[in-house]
Amino acid sequence: MIYTVGEMAKMLSVAPSTLRYYDKEGLLPFLERSGGGMRMFKDADFEWLFIIDCLKKAGMPIKDIRDFIEMVMKGDETIGDRLELFNKQRKAVEEKISQLQATLDTLNYKCWYYETAKKAGTTAVPREMNMEEVPEQMRHVKEMLQKAHSI
Amino acid sequence: MIYTVGEMAKMLSVAPSTLRYYDKEGLLPFLERSGGGMRMFKDADFEWLFIIDCLKKAGMPIKDIRDFIEMVMKGDETIGDRLELFNKQRKAVEEKISQLQATLDTLNYKCWYYETAKKAGTTAVPREMNMEEVPEQMRHVKEMLQKAHSI
DNA sequence: TATTGACTTAAAGTTAACTTTAAGTTGTAG
DNA sequence: CTACAACTTAAAGTTAACTTTAAGTCAATA
Numbered sequence: 001m002i003y004t005v006g007e008m009a010k011m012l013s014v015a016p017s018t019l020r021y022y023d024k025e026g027l028l029p030f031l032e033r034s035g036g037g038m039r040m041f042k043d044a045d046f047e048w049l050f051i052i053d054c055l056k057k058a059g060m061p062i063k064d065i066r067d068f069i070e071m072v073m074k075g076d077e078t079i080g081d082r083l084e085l086f087n088k089q090r091k092a093v094e095e096k097i098s099q100l101q102a103t104l105d106t107l108n109y110k111c112w113y114y115e116t117a118k119k120a121g122t123t124a125v126p127r128e129m130n131m132e133e134v135p136e137q138m139r140h141v142k143e144m145l146q147k148a149h150s151i
Numbered sequence: 152m153i154y155t156v157g158e159m160a161k162m163l164s165v166a167p168s169t170l171r172y173y174d175k176e177g178l179l180p181f182l183e184r185s186g187g188g189m190r191m192f193k194d195a196d197f198e199w200l201f202i203i204d205c206l207k208k209a210g211m212p213i214k215d216i217r218d219f220i221e222m223v224m225k226g227d228e229t230i231g232d233r234l235e236l237f238n239k240q241r242k243a244v245e246e247k248i249s250q251l252q253a254t255l256d257t258l259n260y261k262c263w264y265y266e267t268a269k270k271a272g273t274t275a276v277p278r279e280m281n282m283e284e285v286p287e288q289m290r291h292v293k294e295m296l297q298k299a300h301s302i
Numbered sequence: 303t304a305t306t307g308a309c310t311t312a313a314a315g316t317t318a319a320c321t322t323t324a325a326g327t328t329g330t331a332g
Numbered sequence: 333c334t335a336c337a338a339c340t341t342a343a344a345g346t347t348a349a350c351t352t353t354a355a356g357t358c359a360a361t362a
Binding site for chain 4: 018038
């Protein structure tokens with residue numbers, strides 16, 4: 001199957017202008033054109049775009065993604081570098097997830113805080129609570145928030 | 152204790168200009184000034200800034216954070232809205248984490264793919280493998296990548 | 303063959319969240 | 333009292349990743 005830029009964009013849930021931008025930035029050297037100059041996406045190109053999207057979600061800038069695509073175009077001699085690149089991105093995403101987990105801990109604390117305040121009608125109640133009255137999983141967040149006071 | 156903008160910036164690992172920018176955008180209405188116009192951060196302000204940072208990490212834009220800060224300044228009548236806001240942000244972060252988990256699955260597949268390619272000396276080996284030869288946890292990624300072919 | 307919707311390009315515009323610059327002020331250490 | 337680092341402001345600059353615009357071309361349908 002052959003797809004136009006609009007069709008492929010729909011398959012990926014992005015704007016056609018995004019795919020044109022990627023092409024201009026050198027991310028799509030594999031892309032073929034019709035005699036009249038129209039972009040012709042193949043089924044196999046979906047895989048390229050899926051991986052590009054994955055690297056974007058991992059936080060990689062467009063220019064670095066282009067460097068990776070160029071590596072792939074060079075062939076098997078770059079396998080080692082590509083493996084290294086994916087190991088690096090894996091680590092980066094693992095770190096992002098654990099950072100977001102810490103953020104989630106803080107949000108959970110604040111949800112508990114405002115649920116408690118709502119029941120009491122005032123934020124004074126959760127605010128003035130002793131550490132023992134705070135649910136165990138929340139305590140490290142409360143400690144974090146009071147960090148400055150203990151310096 | 153009282154801190155200058157530079158000292159507080161160091162405590163939060165941000166640039167002093169970032170705190171000045173937040174101030175200009177109305178995120179720090181609690182902040183006091185010296186007679187000469189210098190910003191004077193208190194220990195309690197660390198907690199405000201920690202929560203601002205948490206909301207930023209949750210993906211909230213500066214303007215929405217300002218709206219939240221204004222809610223807090225209004226007092227106990229906004230407790231319900233604040234609880235709703237934090238529940239919303241919690242959900243948003245949970246979704247971000249599961250999106251990143253899917254990205255991690257793809258990266259893990261690619262790491263396996265290039266490890267296999269490296270051992271064989273060519274990407275042809277993992278590329279041409281049947282589904283049964285692919286480790287079980289990786290199979291759904293390979294299926295995803297081949298999605299377009301089956302449409 | 304004419305219409306029409308989707309395509310083409312280059313170039314300019316957008317957005318958020320800062321960062322830098324320039325000119326001047328404050329506060330502290332010697 | 334003088335130096336000087338760190339502060340103050342307003343305004344302009346930066347960056348990435350698109351998006352929009354304008355002027356024109358392609359290709360499928362009636």
